[in-house]
Amino acid sequence: MAYDVIVLGSGPGGYPAAIRASQLGLKVAIIEKESLGGICLNWGCIPTKALLKSAQVYEYLKHAADYGVQASGIQHDFGAVIKRSRGVADKMSKGVQFLMKKNKIDVIMGYGRLKAKGQVEVTGADNKTQLVEAKHIVIATGGRGRQLPNLPIDGKKVVGYREAMVLPKQPKTMIVVGSGAIGVEFAYFYNAMGTKVTIVEFMPRVVPVEDEEISKELEKQFKRQGIEILTNATVEAVDTSGEISKARVKTQAGEKILEAEVVLSAVGVIANIEDIGLEALGVKTEKGKITVDKYGQTNVPGIYALGDCTPGQALAHVASKEGINVAEFIGYNEKKYGHLPEGMDYNNIPGCTYCSPEIASIGFTEKAARDAGYEVKVGKFPFMASGKASASGSTEGFVKVIFDAKYGEFLGAHMIGNSVTEMIAEVSVARKLETTGHEILNAVHPHPTMSEALKEATAVAYGEAIDI
Structure with missing residues (x-):
């Protein structure tokens, strides 16, 4: 054939x-x-x-x-x-x-x-x-x-994401190892459904690829929801011999034993x-x-x-x-298409995490922008000040924007809150079109919407804030 x-x-x-x-x-x-x-x-x-x-x-x-x-x-x-x-x-x-x-x-x-x-x-x-x-x-x-050598998946007591999607019954307790997108999404889901969830993260903060302020906000919101979080921590071994699994966890304060019906390994791909x-x-x-x-x-x-x-x-x-x-x-x-395709810009890829509150980000974090030598303007607008967020009952989180102070280049945006995964595409298009901060300010955003928080954050960055 x-x-x-x-x-x-x-x-x-x-x-x-x-x-x-x-x-x-x-x-x-x-x-x-x-x-x-x-x-x-x-x-x-x-x-x-x-x-x-x-x-x-x-x-x-x-x-x-x-x-x-x-x-x-x-x-x-x-x-x-x-x-x-x-x-x-x-x-x-x-x-x-x-x-x-x-x-x-x-x-x-x-x-x-x-x-x-x-x-x-x-x-x-x-x-x-x-x-x-x-x-x-x-x-x-x-x-x-990915499977860790000290955390072998047996499909019942230690599971991966596939098994976590189709568990035969809801566990009363769960340990989630890893706090990337997969880990925090399952942590939110099971906690919201009534499972007692503990997150164990090797890095110093949850969702470690995100801007530091996003990590801090998610940790605050998750703890408010009742999720226990251990950072700078590793699961050394899991004893699955009993009805309840026992995970030996190494933390900065020493070793501790966590017990749970199910351990979810969410340590990457x-x-x-x-x-x-x-x-x-x-x-x-x-x-x-x-x-x-x-x-x-x-x-x-x-x-x-x-x-x-x-x-x-x-x-x-x-x-x-x-x-x-x-x-x-x-x-x-094969002479069936008129031109070479444009190469990928891997620094203009939206990243979305669908826990609650949602996370969406694109481009440079504030730290990465400063480390790259940019002098930056940073603006942050809390959803607490948003009329639509208040009306919706979803005031947690914020929008953070980063611009190059010299030329106004839109370096990055980082959002946490309700429906922010639906908002990030604007930044992707804006950055593709080499839009500046002033052009964002001059583009009229509809009111009341969650999406106008992007314009409001930009106004904060340029010292022109009206609503905060």
Whole structure:
């Protein structure tokens, strides 16, 4: 079976690459070993947001009296919450199946391995193999949860994110190891549903990749919600022999034993690059990732890679754009596309975390901007001063903006609060268009909205604040 393009993996990087290549007139096949849509759609981004929405609705109902609404006997059905989440994921996966048919892309179910130049061997569920060929092969095999040697996942008492999404019953107690996006989202979900949650974080602060003020605010809000947080702490070992697991945790104050029904390991993501034939073809890797240039080319002609198995941020929207870029680069070389695609700007990628309060950020943190030699103007606007936030009953958090003092360049923005993941795109577009602080001030923002907090924070940075 011969194609112009074979895509290995159908996640948020793989299936857009396949669709864009097909749109450009190339004959495309996509190889998937499990479910169309990959981890993000089936076990990551989408089903977790469904879980988080259920938790949010439950919390709203419990606090209905705050809005002048009487509601009694509020309780949740944990099994039904999980079932709804799986239903949302299944529906989205079927949507990808439709897109494959619509774009005339052949779907080959099985495990794909690079066999030789232009060849992929696919092993099906029945262990039968077939050989497919293409001039261009795109590796989009994604990533999986990283496991620590002293925290082996057994799928029952020590779980990863996949098991955490489909636990057969809600645990009364949980330890979450790691406070990146996955860790804090699950911590919020389970705490909101009534589980006693403790976060153990190795770094000095939670969500350590965020601006320091964001970390401090999230820790304050989480503690207010009843989540216990241990930073500068490591789980040395977990004893799962009893009904309740016992985690030996090393802290700056000494060792302590934490007990919980379930321990969730959320300590990052590693690339799926083993056993896919990279070594046989001499595809270069470094630090567990496939090395690529700005167009997604590996060191081997005709082989490309994108998404979580490459060095860029492990985010679905990064993989999607990389996938489109790879397809357009192939199209350009096959004279089916008029120009080279624009390379990725990895310093203008929005990052979103969907706990409550939500976190959204882009560009330089204040510390990174200063360390890079910028003289900065910083503005911060609290949602406590926002009319829409007060009306909504969601006044926690703030918007923080960072500008270059000399030229007004929009260096970065960091938000924590209700619906901020819906607000960050404005900054992405603004920075792409090289917008300055004064242009943000002169662009009229609608009132009352949460989004006007961005303009208000900018006004603070330039000493022109009206509402604070």
